[in-house]
Amino acid sequence: MNIQGKVAVITGGASGLGRATAEALVARGGRVMILDRDQEKGAETAAALGEAAAFVQTDVTDEASVKAAIDATRDRFGALHLCVNCAGVGSAMKTVGRDNQPHDLGVFNMVVQINLIGTFNVARLAAALMAENEPGDDNERGVIVNTASVAAFDGQVGQVAYAATKGGVVGMTLPMARDLAQFGIRVNTIAPGIFNTPLMNAAPDKVKMPLIEMTQFPKRLGDPPEYAALVCHMVENTFLNGETIRLDGGIRMQPR
Template sequence: MKLQGSTAVVTGGASGLGAATTAALVDGGARVFAVDLPAALDKVARVDGAEYLAADVTDADQVHAAVATAAGSGVPLRIAVACAGIAPGARILGKQGVHDLALFAKVVDVNLVGTFHLLALAAEQIAATEPDADGQRGVIVSTASVAAYEGQVGQAAYAASKGGVVSLTLPAARDLAQHGIRVNTVAPGIVDTPMMGQIDEEFRERLAAGVPFPHRLARPEEYAKLVLAIIDHDYLNGETVRMDGALRMAPR
């Protein structure tokens, strides 16, 4: 799948993985629509050449409107990348009592349901485009986490939501194969995103030391580079790719 002559939509496009992916897609020649919450868009350092749309991924109507705008750009919608996500921590039974049930539902709503909103609504628009010579119409990339496999203490909600994204990948690829749409997922390890800016340097160094190689945190640009490789590789489908420096998370 070629970037030039394609439109892409990226959720969570205002910061972190989404911002890096937006920049990489623009650099590759795609027309890019970055989608995020209004408050996030107010603070974003905008990428030249990208267009920004306000939407909450948990609201299907808002996602539909954003995807329809991208699809109506005059350049075929071929690419969708789901980067929007949250990662609050809480134990199932903690000092304050049982895990906040509304918080659990919110994490699943943003990370899993929000991902499905983009996947399904983008697929609807991509399926209406003309295929290339190989019958391919587009690529959808979701974002999971190594927590889907090795969730740590306090990550019940996050791990469950990201595990759902991993489990969604293969059936989605099978469902959409008849439309010429590939579906893949990236499962990052510890990435140096704005969320990591809240931790102190000593803890950051300990996290980096726990990565077998390279002994550092991943960079958002490396996630974006992998997304572009997945888009380019036409035979990669139904797969979740770990990007973690061989890290396997300990219980805590």
């Protein structure tokens, strides 16, 4: 799919991977609706991108909130062709911790709600609007790119909730692609390694440095524009469908 003139919704679009993706799509002639909980950052990002961008405050776990955002995208830009899910949260808690304290179920549920259910909630509602598009080349109507993590495959100690949700995103990639094939909508997933995002920057050096050491080459954090470049390739390469691609500098995370 040619990005020029296409319309995208991007969750978590006010910072990190989402903002880099918004910038890349606009630079290629696309238009973007930024979906984010952060009113201030969302409005600032949309303003920085100019008339090709807009912002709507959105809770990805809430059906009415996401539906309103999808409707706002249609009303503002006339259609929807692309959906990129970057919204997510991390957690650090063992299944059983100190003094035999079990993992807080509320924390586990919160991570599932945002990372997994939120991703599905946005994807399903976006796909329903994409299905109304006139088909383009190869009868294509839309593209969905979801975000997992290398933790889906190499989850570390304390990442049980996070890894479970990201594994769920990987697991639904192929069946979602199969579900939507009849409408000409492709679905792919990116599984990033450690990236220079607000989530990772909040971690202390004692957490970040061992992860950088586990990265084969280059030994550094990933840059958000590198993630955005892969999103653009997934959009433009029509034969890429139902696939999860690790973007991680060759990292294979150790237990700790």
